[in-house]
Amino acid sequence: MDRFAFDVAHFLAGSLVLVSLMLLYQDRLSALLNVFAFQAIVLALSVAWQAHVQHAPHLYLTAAIALSVKAIIIPVALHRMIRRLGIHREVETAVNIGPTMLGGLALVALSMVVILRVTAEADMYAREDLAFALSVVLLGLLMMVTRRNAVSQVVGFMSLENGLILAATGAKGMPFVVEISVAFSVLVAFIVIGVFLFRIRERFDSVDLQALDDFRGERR
Numbered sequence: 001m002d003r004f005a006f007d008v009a010h011f012l013a014g015s016l017v018l019v020s021l022m023l024l025y026q027d028r029l030s031a032l033l034n035v036f037a038f039q040a041i042v043l044a045l046s047v048a049w050q051a052h053v054q055h056a057p058h059l060y061l062t063a064a065i066a067l068s069v070k071a072i073i074i075p076v077a078l079h080r081m082i083r084r085l086g087i088h089r090e091v092e093t094a095v096n097i098g099p100t101m102l103g104g105l106a107l108v109a110l111s112m113v114v115i116l117r118v119t120a121e122a123d124m125y126a127r128e129d130l131a132f133a134l135s136v137v138l139l140g141l142l143m144m145v146t147r148r149n150a151v152s153q154v155v156g157f158m159s160l161e162n163g164l165i166l167a168a169t170g171a172k173g174m175p176f177v178v179e180i181s182v183a184f185s186v187l188v189a190f191i192v193i194g195v196f197l198f199r200i201r202e203r204f205d206s207v208d209l210q211a212l213d214d215f216r217g218e219r220r
Contacts, residue, residue, distance in 0.1 A: 005053045009170075012046035013132040016166060017108060020139040020159060024104050027091050029082055029151055033075045036155050040070035043162050050169045059169055066165065070158065078151060092148040100146045104139050111135040129170030136163030 019039040026032040044067035051059030093100070115131035140160030144153050 005049075008049055009046070009053065010128060012042060012049055013129055013166060013170070015042050016046060016162070017132050017135045017139070020136050020163075021101070021104050021108075023155065023159060024100050024139065024143055024146075025097060027093075027097065029091055029149070030079070032091060032152060032155055033078050033082075036159065037071045037075040039159060039162060040066050040075075043165060044071065046166060047169045062165065062169065066162075070162070074158065078154070082151065091152050093146055094148050095146040100142065103146075104142055107138040107142060108135045111138060126170060130167055133163045133167035133170065136160070136166060139163075 016039065019035060019042055022035050023032065023039065026035055044063040047059055047066060048063040051057060051063065095103075111134040112131045115134055116127055119127045119130060137160050140156045140158075140163060143156030143159065147153055147156060
């Protein structure tokens, strides 16, 4: 990989981490979904660039799936679901935004230190790509832990999966069948989660997962 190709790949992967931090900062569901759609666009650009650099045409399909499913279909569906369920527009948090952002920065630093040390003998681009990918995965997990709203946890789960795609494509691509199975599993998970959102809203008049914890406490 020449210097220019490396710089572009580095910029796109780093942008994905930055957008993941932006996800943590959002306190309204509409803004959260818009930023997630932007993250999917950045992911699609990163994968498409890898397809060009690696001369791997099948990765263009991965980029197209990320663009169509994650940047358009899922955000639009979640926007409609929010309006239909009458969900509160604010994102309920278990931890305040400030400490969450500090924790996110610490996770990014930890990812860089761990990956760059463990993969000291690996290709330079592969090392940094894996470090960025691990950062996105950990930030997705952090969102799932620090958010009580079910919709924001769905976004955290899909953001985590974006990090896995970044890692797979950076490691010289992945087999076509894996790309299809990943896309299919995301769609199935989204459908199942959508059904549960409706059921939670119907039963508890809220999608705040704290309601489930309170209900379990009452049952005991």
